[in-house]
Amino acid sequence: MAIKNDKKKLNKTNALINKHLCNFIADKFLRVTKNQEGKSISQNQYSDMVGLSSSTISKLKSLEGYNIPISTIYNICRHEKYSLKVLFKEFEDKYGVDIPE
Structure with a gap:
């Protein structure tokens, strides 16, 4: 029984991390989508440039986030010419290393 509770707790924590990460990425790059020259473009244009579906971008922008x-x-990050290392460092700086439940 304790193992099931631990797994449930871990799943809840993972969902929270994903939610925060999606919101962080959306705030940083997706609320106003831009091309590599910095001009505003539609979400569909952005999704084509990034190589993702528009529905994936919508899921990222939703407050609930996704896995x-x-x-x-x-x-x-590749499209934005942004280092994964820098992105995760900024995320960690904002949320810490141990996201509470």
Whole structure:
């Protein structure tokens, strides 16, 4: 019984981390989508440039977030010419290393 409770707690924590990470990425890059020259573009244009579906961008922008794969984060960072290391450092600076429940 304790193992099930631990797994449930871990799943809840993981969902919270994903929510915060999605919101962080959305605030940083997706609330106003831009091309590499800094001009505002539509979400559909942005999703084509990044190599993701528009629905994936919508899920990232939703307040609930979703279980975001690292490949999605990489595609966005590659387009934005932004280091994964810097992105995760900024995320850690904002939320800490131990996100509470």
